[in-house]
Every structure is written in C-alpha cells, then in structure tokens.
Amino acid sequence: TDPAVIRNFCIIAHIDHGKSTLADRMLQSTGVVQARDMRAQYLDRMDIERERGITIKSQAVRMPWEVDGVSYALNMIDTPGHVDFTYEVSRSLAACEGAILLVDAAQGIEAQTLANLYLAMENELTIIPVLNKIDLPAAQPEKYAAELANLIGVEPEDVLKVSGKTGQGVEELLDEIVKQLPAPQGVRDAPARAMIFDSVYDTYRGVVTYVRVVDGELKPRERIQMMSTHAQHELLEIGVSAPEPQPTKGLSVGEVGYLITGVKDVRQSRVGDTVTGNLNPAQESLGGYADPQPMVFAGLYPIDGSDYPVLRDALDKLKLNDAALSYEPETSAALGFGFRVGFLGLLHLEIVRERLEREFKLDLISTAPNVEYDVVTEDKSHLHVKNPSEFPSGKILEVHEPMVAATIIAPAEFIGAIMELNQQRRGIMGGMDYLSEERVEMRYRLPLAEIVYDYFDQLKSKTRGYASLNWQADGEQVADLVKVDILLQGEQVDAFSAITHKDKAYAYGTMMATKLRELIPRQQFEVPIQAAIGSRIIARENIRAIRKDVLAKCYGGDISRKRKLLEKQKEGKKRMKMVGRVEVPQEAFIAALSSD
C-alpha cells in the first residue's frame, strides 16, 4: 500500500468514556464487521476484559474508507486504558501518527484523559479532540468542548461531537481522520525496521506479534532479527487484521499488521522491540524499548497445599501471554509453598489472580501487596527486599522506597478531603490547577507503598466517586521505615510481617493483634499475640486459655454421638496450621490477610 493513503491512529480516553463502543461503531461504518456479526466490544477479546469492560491488550485493525473518491486504509490501534499498562499504551501510540482524544460529554476531562494526552504529545501525535455520548440527556457538549479546546489549544468549534451508541457523527470523524492526520513517513529502500506494539499468545498459532513498519519491507519466509536480543526467527506468516487475520505478501513503510514466527512465549517477541531483516539488518533500533518493571509484589499460595503444582503450571501458562508477569517460588512457615509474584500495579494483580482462580480453578490466599525496597546495610551493601519477611534485622543505614507522581482530578468542593487523604499517606502536593470553575487537577508525590493499599477506594469514597486518579513511577526517597513482625506465643508469623513508616508501625501492630485475637480460637494454654519491631514489643493481646473437653458435653451416654464429635474435631484439625504449639485455622490467615 502507498503510504500516502495510510492513516494510523488510536483512540485515547479515560476508562468508560466509550472508546470500545466507538471502535465497534467504526468497524461497522467501514463495513469490516457486518451488523449481524457485531457483538459489543468486538476488539476486547479476553473474557475478563469483556466482563469488566476494560481493554487490557491492544489490537490493531485495518479499515477501508473512501474520501473524495480516494480509497484509504485506516489502521486503528486499540490501546489499554488503565494506568498499570502505561508502557504498552506508549508503544501503541508510538505506532500511530494521530490520536482521537475521546471525552465523555457528560463527564469532561478525567485523570487518564490527561495522562494519555501527555503520552500522545510526547510521541508527537496529531490530536483530534472528540466529545462522545452526545446522545445522553446529561451531556453538556458546549461546556466540555470549551474545556477540551482550552486544554489542547484549539477553538471549541474544532471539537467533534459523536455518539458511539447511535453512530451520530462517526462518519464525519472517519473523514476527519483522513484529512487531519499526516500520512506515515519512512524510507522505502532502507533496511527494514518495524516496532512491536503488542504480542499475544494464541494456543493454535503461537505468539502473534503486532508491528508497525517504519522503514523498508518485511516479507513472508524471510529471516528476521529482534534487535534487543539479536534472536533470529523465520517469518512463517505476515498479514493484516481486518479484523480477522489476512495473510499478505509483505508489509512495507507505514503499514500495520501482524507476524508469526512460531515462538511460544511473548518474552521472545517483546513490546517495544525493533524487528529487522536478517540479510540486510538495520544499524539502529527504533528506540523507546524498555523491559516491563514489576512495581507491586504479593505472595500467592494455594489454600489446598496439594494444588501447588497446578499453581506453578498456571503461572507458566499465563506468562506466555504476559511479559510483565514475574514470579519465583517462596515458602512461608504459615502458608506453605507458593510464589512471590511481581505485578505492574494493583489492577494487574487482580487480573492475574482472577484468571488463576477462574481459568485454573485455584483457590488462593494472597498476602498484602507490597513494593520493593532498597535497603542499605551497615556494610554499605544493597538488599532488594520484595518480601517484608526478608527485611534485615541487623543495623540498617537507610531504606529507599519507590515514589509515584499522582494526578487527581475532582470537583473543587473535595479539595480539602483530598488534601487530608494525601497528607495521611505521606504525600507532598506539587501543584493545583483549575480545569474549569468547578474542577481541579491536583498533583502529588507519594510513596508507592501508600497507594497500593486501599488508596483508590478511599479517594473514591471521600469524593463520592467523582475523583479520578493517574500515577506513574517517580524515583525513590529515603524514609524512616521499619519492619513490624507479628508473633504468636513468641513465634514469628512470616505472612503477617509488614514494612511501614515508623509513625504507622504501632497502628499496624495493634490492628493485626486485635484482628488475630478475634480470629484464632482459644487453645488449652494462654497465647500471647505480640507486634514487634526487632526485639521491641509495640503491641500485645492475649487469647485466654480454655479447657477443651468436648466430650464433657455428652453426659457420658451416647457413644455414637461421642464418636461423631471426635471425628469432627479431627477434620477440623486438618485445616489447622501449627505455629509453634498454636493451632491456627486456615480461615484465620485468610481473614487476617483480607483487606476489610
């Protein structure tokens, strides 16, 4: 295809502003998906995505569109909408010349609208501002057109107005994509360079890699090279998604499509990497490649210990399709055999956990999520602590914790509540801007550890659901952090250790001790529950002793009833874990680790 008739674009939006619905409508308007084949959110393929209404993996689709008698090829690249997947979003954007900035006409600009806009600007994309859902009775198109125009520096009349639901304005939008976006530029005779913006594992075909060709051409049967690893593969198939895969005789400058090499693991075909030909390889890769960095860690343990091999196989399978998932085996005295798993963020954690439970029928306990600390010990060596129980007990020079830059957008009436929450979470305000008279954008620098637990829920409840949040990694800081251990009768329970700020250690210790006193049944002896920093006890509760004589209740008489009781007691014991001499029911661990 002649690059002059290609237009590569993506739709960027805050979650729920209607990106998937608009994409569906475009597929229909351009005739690539017939109305009768149309199911809602055609591009969101995974079940979990469909149910949660979020897009996790981006997909590309080619659509024909005619303007003034000329046939164009529009490549629409669907980007993930959630903050956990910023890197994937940025690579999808880098594959485009333009972006449709979609804003709900009843909501206005939200935190992820801004985050995505900034990413698009960093990639020098042409932005087409569009208000969606103008069919809604609550829509305020004039007001939000002004807000949007003000944000990106255009006239309010330049903001297009559409409804992905009714289709109103969608054809005009397709025309504007052709008119406003530049055609791709690239050197046809140069060595091939294509950027990978997505990589998906398919049970039947192996890894399907989505690429944008920047220079040169890729042809089927040729040998290719991944520029970050120099790994070589044969191109078994190359083609375009329209939206079903359609093999072609090659992909050249400006084209977007897929390739299949027979590799079985997305790690061998990484998002952001550059593909080149093996015979005439490019000298320089396209840049922008980065390994995905896990930010949040949690221990995952099967509730039934015999499920451990199932969990291991399940993680191995998920990894094929998720280059950002990392894990290593871990043992816990309290929870048995499991894994320490690294995630991009909390949504990523939830998705992985849900897939493990749903697709592999596993019942799991997960420990409270934590971040990775860089602990400098007295001999100046650095320890990277991903599991609180590994925090050294000896002398420590300093502890570095990861930080985030957060943007919150909310109605101005909630400024006070938001400031209070952020203060509690050790946040420092960086600035505040009014987007309009009633809405503000607030910027904070916060420890990541303070937002992985319960922060978003708190923000939502303090703002009656109106606040939106976006964050990105922002270096680290030295902080006064300590490890709090929980001891049962003097024995440390590793799964309950936590790293907290010094000022919050006492609150954590009392909270856990009180919780456990209620959850652990009385034993035949007194059981002290203690919270400690090193050898210093900071909180203490007691479980009083009972004389456990179940048979006494049976008045000596009924033998079969006695036997039943004894059996019942034995069964109950199976689900007990021993911590020293203390019997702790499995449920107590689960309940103590759950967040409410």
Ligand code: GDP
């Ligand atoms: P995404 O998260 O940006 O992909 O948003 P979706 O496309 O999943 O849409 C979120 C919700 O808004 C869904 O319930 C849609 O049915 C609804 N929606 C999307 N576009 C429109 C529209 O133009 N008008 C109305 N009334 N509802 C819409």
Ligand code: MG
């Ligand atoms: Mg969607």
